[in-house]
Amino acid sequence: MSFSKAKLGARFGACSIIAVVAMGFVGNGSSPGLLGLPAAQAQNIGQRVVSGIVEDGNSAAVAGATVFLKDIKDKTIRSYTSDAKGKFRFAQVNMAEDHELWAEKDGKKSPTKTVSSWDARKEFETELKIK
Numbered sequence: 001m002s003f004s005k006a007k008l009g010a011r012f013g014a015c016s017i018i019a020v021v022a023m024g025f026v027g028n029g030s031s032p033g034l035l036g037l038p039a040a041q042a043q044n045i046g047q048r049v050v051s052g053i054v055e056d057g058n059s060a061a062v063a064g065a066t067v068f069l070k071d072i073k074d075k076t077i078r079s080y081t082s083d084a085k086g087k088f089r090f091a092q093v094n095m096a097e098d099h100e101l102w103a104e105k106d107g108k109k110s111p112t113k114t115v116s117s118w119d120a121r122k123e124f125e126t127e128l129k130i131k
Contacts, residue, residue: 045096050115051089052126054082054103061086062130065105069115072098093124103128 054065067088069078074097080088082103093099099115110128 046122047092048095048122048124049089049091050093050099050101050124050126051087052128053086054088054105054110054128054130055086056130059129062103062105065103065128065130067103067128068101069093070100072100095120095122101126101128103130105130 050069054062054067056062061082061084063082063084063086065082065086065088067080067082067090069080069090070076071094078090080090082088088103093115096117098117100112101115102112103110108130110130113126113128115124
């Protein structure tokens with residue numbers, strides 16, 4: 001099948017118009033388009049709370065353990081001392097960055113856990129077992 005240059009130009013012109021009109025139906029991210037659908041947005045913008053409990057090998061709460069939260073990208077470390085019930089809490093943790101979490105006491109350390117930027121939970125709760 002052969003097309004003349006005029007027919008081919010008309011076809012591409014019509015496709016261009018359809019594409020431009022369709023973009024108005026979707027939206028630009030800050031406001032929805034005609035269909036009410038927002039454009040795709042970045043995931044996990046905001047802050048979360050990372051909390052939990054520190055336990056020993058027998059699942060007993062460990063008071064006075066130092067819990068560390070390390071930002072993997074910029075290497076900053078925050079720390080918190082677990083309370084009498086072994087609980088800890090970090091507020092205002094950037095959801096857009098990955099973090100490592102672990103606890104230490106008396107020369108013993110828990111395995112390191114990762115708090116992923118792909119995890120959409122606003123409240124991340126976990127237990128850290130010191131061995």
